[in-house]
Amino acid sequence: MTPTHSQALTDDIRRGLLDTMVLIRTYEEAIRREYYADKQPAFDIGAGLVPGEMHLSAGQEPVAAGVCAHLTGDDALTATHRPHHVAIAHGVALRPMTAEIFGRETGLGHGRGGHMHLFDPATHFSCSGIIAEGLPPALGQAFAFSRRGSDRVAVAVTGEGAANQGAFHESLNLAALWKLPVVFVVEDNDWGISVPRSGSTSVASNALRAAGYGMPGVRVEDNSVEAVYAAAGEAVARARAGEGPSLIEVHTLRLWGHFEGDAEGYRPELATVAEHDPIPRYRDTLLAAGILTTESYEAMQASAVTKVEDAIDFARNSATPDPLGHLGYVFSEGAHT
Amino acid sequence: MTPTHSQALTDDIRRGLLDTMVLIRTYEEAIRREYYADKQPAFDIGAGLVPGEMHLSAGQEPVAAGVCAHLTGDDALTATHRPHHVAIAHGVALRPMTAEIFGRETGLGHGRGGHMHLFDPATHFSCSGIIAEGLPPALGQAFAFSRRGSDRVAVAVTGEGAANQGAFHESLNLAALWKLPVVFVVEDNDWGISVPRSGSTSVASNALRAAGYGMPGVRVEDNSVEAVYAAAGEAVARARAGEGPSLIEVHTLRLWGHFEGDAEGYRPELATVAEHDPIPRYRDTLLAAGILTTESYEAMQASAVTKVEDAIDFARNSATPDPLGHLGYVFSEGAHT
Amino acid sequence: MTDASSPRRLALPTEPAAGSRRLSTAKAMQEAIAQRMDRDDSVFVMGEDVGPYGGIFSSTSGLIERFGPDRILDTPISETAFIGLGIGAAVEGMRPIVELMFADFFGVCMDQIYNHMAKIHYESGGNVRVPMVLMTATGGGYSDGAQHSQCLWGTFAHLPGMKVVVPSNPYDAKGLMTSAIETDDPVIFMFHKGIMGLGWMKKNRRSVAAVPEEEYLVPIGKARIARAGTDVTIVTLALSVHHSLDVAEKLEAEGISVEVLDLRSLVPLDREAIVRSVAKTGRLIVVDEDYQSFGLSGEVIAAVAEHDPTLLRSVTRVAVPDVPIPYAHQLEYAVLPTPARIEAAVRDAMAT
Amino acid sequence: MTDASSPRRLALPTEPAAGSRRLSTAKAMQEAIAQRMDRDDSVFVMGEDVGPYGGIFSSTSGLIERFGPDRILDTPISETAFIGLGIGAAVEGMRPIVELMFADFFGVCMDQIYNHMAKIHYESGGNVRVPMVLMTATGGGYSDGAQHSQCLWGTFAHLPGMKVVVPSNPYDAKGLMTSAIETDDPVIFMFHKGIMGLGWMKKNRRSVAAVPEEEYLVPIGKARIARAGTDVTIVTLALSVHHSLDVAEKLEAEGISVEVLDLRSLVPLDREAIVRSVAKTGRLIVVDEDYQSFGLSGEVIAAVAEHDPTLLRSVTRVAVPDVPIPYAHQLEYAVLPTPARIEAAVRDAMAT
Numbered sequence A, B: 001m002t003p004t005h006s007q008a009l010t011d012d013i014r015r016g017l018l019d020t021m022v023l024i025r026t027y028e029e030a031i032r033r034e035y036y037a038d039k040q041p042a043f044d045i046g047a048g049l050v051p052g053e054m055h056l057s058a059g060q061e062p063v064a065a066g067v068c069a070h071l072t073g074d075d076a077l078t079a080t081h082r083p084h085h086v087a088i089a090h091g092v093a094l095r096p097m098t099a100e101i102f103g104r105e106t107g108l109g110h111g112r113g114g115h116m117h118l119f120d121p122a123t124h125f126s127c128s129g130i131i132a133e134g135l136p137p138a139l140g141q142a143f144a145f146s147r148r149g150s151d152r153v154a155v156a157v158t159g160e161g162a163a164n165q166g167a168f169h170e171s172l173n174l175a176a177l178w179k180l181p182v183v184f185v186v187e188d189n190d191w192g193i194s195v196p197r198s199g200s201t202s203v204a205s206n207a208l209r210a211a212g213y214g215m216p217g218v219r220v221e222d223n224s225v226e227a228v229y230a231a232a233g234e235a236v237a238r239a240r241a242g243e244g245p246s247l248i249e250v251h252t253l254r255l256w257g258h259f260e261g262d263a264e265g266y267r268p269e270l271a272t273v274a275e276h277d278p279i280p281r282y283r284d285t286l287l288a289a290g291i292l293t294t295e296s297y298e299a300m301q302a303s304a305v306t307k308v309e310d311a312i313d314f315a316r317n318s319a320t321p322d323p324l325g326h327l328g329y330v331f332s333e334g335a336h337t
Numbered sequence C, D: 001m002t003d004a005s006s007p008r009r010l011a012l013p014t015e016p017a018a019g020s021r022r023l024s025t026a027k028a029m030q031e032a033i034a035q036r037m038d039r040d041d042s043v044f045v046m047g048e049d050v051g052p053y054g055g056i057f058s059s060t061s062g063l064i065e066r067f068g069p070d071r072i073l074d075t076p077i078s079e080t081a082f083i084g085l086g087i088g089a090a091v092e093g094m095r096p097i098v099e100l101m102f103a104d105f106f107g108v109c110m111d112q113i114y115n116h117m118a119k120i121h122y123e124s125g126g127n128v129r130v131p132m133v134l135m136t137a138t139g140g141g142y143s144d145g146a147q148h149s150q151c152l153w154g155t156f157a158h159l160p161g162m163k164v165v166v167p168s169n170p171y172d173a174k175g176l177m178t179s180a181i182e183t184d185d186p187v188i189f190m191f192h193k194g195i196m197g198l199g200w201m202k203k204n205r206r207s208v209a210a211v212p213e214e215e216y217l218v219p220i221g222k223a224r225i226a227r228a229g230t231d232v233t234i235v236t237l238a239l240s241v242h243h244s245l246d247v248a249e250k251l252e253a254e255g256i257s258v259e260v261l262d263l264r265s266l267v268p269l270d271r272e273a274i275v276r277s278v279a280k281t282g283r284l285i286v287v288d289e290d291y292q293s294f295g296l297s298g299e300v301i302a303a304v305a306e307h308d309p310t311l312l313r314s315v316t317r318v319a320v321p322d323v324p325i326p327y328a329h330q331l332e333y334a335v336l337p338t339p340a341r342i343e344a345a346v347r348d349a350m351a352t
Ligand SMILES: Cc1ncc(C[n+]2csc(CCOP(=O)(O)OP(=O)(O)O)c2C)c(N)n1
Pocket: A081, A082, A129, A130, A131, A158, A159, A160, A161, A162, A163, A187, A189, A191, A192, A193, A254, A258, C048, C077, C079, C101, C105, C108
């Protein structure tokens, strides 16, 4: 979708939010398909075209769409082990991103990084597989932006489980102290792997914690993309204006398992999870409001499929890295041994 | 002083608080004297009877006295790089403590630990030189106490600078989540070495942060030993009753440098620091209230001097460790190489 | 525990005798923990997803059903806090078993581990003991990328005050875990994912093997001759033991006799066993899935050289060549100590 | 940079020529930083007490007066946050110099260091650079206890993706710092407190020496022959270089010719220089103030053994024997690599 700094919810913006959500979901479904394609009948995590842990973001699209609508590729975004939705919403090109997930030479990191390590200098996007450790680098990007006198911002996304990690606290304090243009986004999907929020977090809302750093904090309930959009609009504007960081916690939904292969035996509400899928809900809202037609929705879907399958094809048809290159890229000038 | 669980401020308790403060100050002055004794004329940190970094607690006696008045030796206390005042108030025996500071075989750790590493199993006292890292072990002591059905508590002391470290956040969250019998005490002496509180902490009071964990938090102003006593009484009672942790921040005073040898060139209010010494102030209060006489105060001082000089003599006259024992104590059964 | 008596012996000592009970390494660890928990109520388990999930690599499956949530505790993602909690509980006489989900995560909690867990006993002059087990998953080979595939045992072993145990098979895992819980010293128990016998990961064929039902101790600090041989010594551990055995079996047909020494622990390191074997073969190959430089492989070589450099006719390392673990399968298997790399190293050594 | 040309040469290359300007190592570092800051406004300094205090070990004295608080930033005690901030700023093209006050504190922030600073370049397939210097104080000898006296360079060097630089004198400190700021790779710059030339700590006599005023580079990865010799090779670094030189000078009178190799960096490790020297002397002594096992000393020995084990006539390590650093002076000096231990090692080696 077109980046915009406006916070008014025009019909275009609404359709744009849905569009982003649909693109993300289409992407995650395709990755899931590819992930399992050659892991049948016996699941082997290391086998196939797309090996390794795979953390998909279905259900959390409202966060990505609502936040990133306020950003351009000049703004930075740091994500977690579950990075695809925000990467897509932030505008990371699907082809090199997908190629990286497939471990191909054409990938963002020439196959060195993988699904949890997507680095896109073009959109200042990065992610990390270590809980809450993506936050501190976002501070540094924000620092560099403000030192150069720009109004660019850095967004740091993290899970509600991660908000109990030390790096979270240190980052919020330092960002507030130095008034850095950062927006902290906590995706509360109720679970940190198998541990419910009640088993990890001593307080009902991380917005309460924001007060402990003297920064604004809001909690968006009900996985509402429009509420996220509104909250993020304020936070981004505040950061751009040099007024410092904010925190937004979104009560969102992990539609699938923590990672693919997770049977979710620990999850009591498993049977009813799908009922809360935010995409049909938002689609129906827009249909009912006359902002969307069935045809335009189908076109949205078709366009998403085209983009996604193009990226998958690109990845699948790209060369795998030359194993002889295994010593490269450690240092800017060759390996050290 | 006699440990007591009562929160009523009887005259005895008041005198006891002053007594503890006087003992601490007498101790710190003696250590300072010994520390510099053989570092003249040229200061060499590694030289002399008492070498190494030396962080003294003069000015912070109200915290130690007010908190520890509610504890017995069955309760645990973890301290920081600045541990003497709380060690003394908690009842760590002065002789082996002093011998440890002097690096003697008769010391708490047979000279292995030193001033920042005092471990006294008899009073469940310990300390650590790493910022905020004394907090997590206190949680474990509290955990063990409550698992065994006792009403023993653990107190974790830390500085205001340390409250910005990740371990602080993780510890508060986990203690609150598991309702552990812990009391967090933050000594806000305005400085973390040369960095003022305004340069380290994004919020005016760490009591505000307590709310972010759903635990009670209070800030005691003005270095008042009686206010500390009152706040700690409530917090300890709450912990003993199984109602979980609390946080107390005390605005206290670092009367001397961060460590001995610190010229404090960074400290604008240096000239007037001594005016805020809490001991003469509290002494005068008790004198004015007729709770103390000049004679009884002098007796208090004399008794403190006797105890302290006894400990110093003990340390000075104790044997240094046998260098041939340098491989011992790594494991419970011998060294591993 | 029994050394193989002949270089021709193919079966591991841990291979089951006919009819005996077979367990995966994961189940063997669970059993060791459960048996100690039955006897000693000061033992408890704590970590991320160790409860209903049973541990991401199944180290604790079934324990919460048996011992309940008071003794099998799921924690927040706060490694510093809960490892520190384990330390404090151990100081007060409990015997915590704490899981750090991946060894790769040590960076968020290393201070508690190396400056506290490992040093309190020393700093207290032996007056305070920290009887705690920190168990953690290591190793790659399934495209989990640079932050989830590391072995890192060299990092822990370099820092004094903790024992570092690395089993390679179910029998040892049970006996070493029992010893780890029993010792009064802190122990890092590093289990390689590839030896756990997980249903969802490529299984090493020896990751399910005979394990006695009763409790037993495998002593910490004694290496095991996994296979006796006379021409070349391979010093190794964890999953690499099995790759080395496979290579040894293959090369036996060509008349090359390979001795495989399974270290089982880095601290204490069984230097005598290393020297004894190299004294026999003169050819030393260290196979190590940790990074090559400044770690285990150098230490093993130094142990021999220090003892007597003339014992060393050839010296080779098959380790991860000081690059982060790559994601792409082809690259990852170019840096891992694969059977192909081990075989090439043996052939090279034989040429000297 | 200039190798000593004769084994009889007593003076270090870094000793001042008559009349030349002498600086302490601390001042040499400050000068290197200031000169780069003058030329490049993307360079900034950040850390605890680096501002008005000037760095606890004087690594930044005078900089805030010159460059102001916008470029010399005092931080909260939040190493994870501010090191990570440095990483993010470096990713965006700035060149941060971040101080970790003591290397001993790595445990609270190692994830940012080894999983981020060191791996981003690799994981991004070379598309993202992290030109950052992390400088940190190491070493003991002044009774600062087990948590404030460690060297730990082996810990950093084991983990791939960061250069690890350890100067021993003012000249090298300036030139290596300049190189560290200039390189596009992350560098850990570990300065031993005992070589800084501090007014309040026992001073090594070579901690103040001649330093050119103009900027110059000492290349990272090239060892320096601090003293040439023919009988024994001492491979060492940091403060131990000076103890080794003192021993070498003393033993020269007895006709024992000791070569002292100052590594100057662990990563890259100058393996060629090590092998070259041992090829000449046949006797290798590694003097290392870090813990002995699983670290630098083993790696140096392995480097030679791997190259050609027959070069090694004798092998000795003088390092900290895998115990935490004790507080009491007598004990601490029993574990440190003192001149007495080095001398004994040389005499032992000569007996083989
Ligand atoms: C420091 C660290 N500890 C543990 C993990 C393992 N881990 C990966 S994801 C995860 C749960 C994260 O929960 P949350 O932050 O809520 O994010 P979500 O997965 O729900 O998106 C855990 C424990 C890790 N990657 N890093």
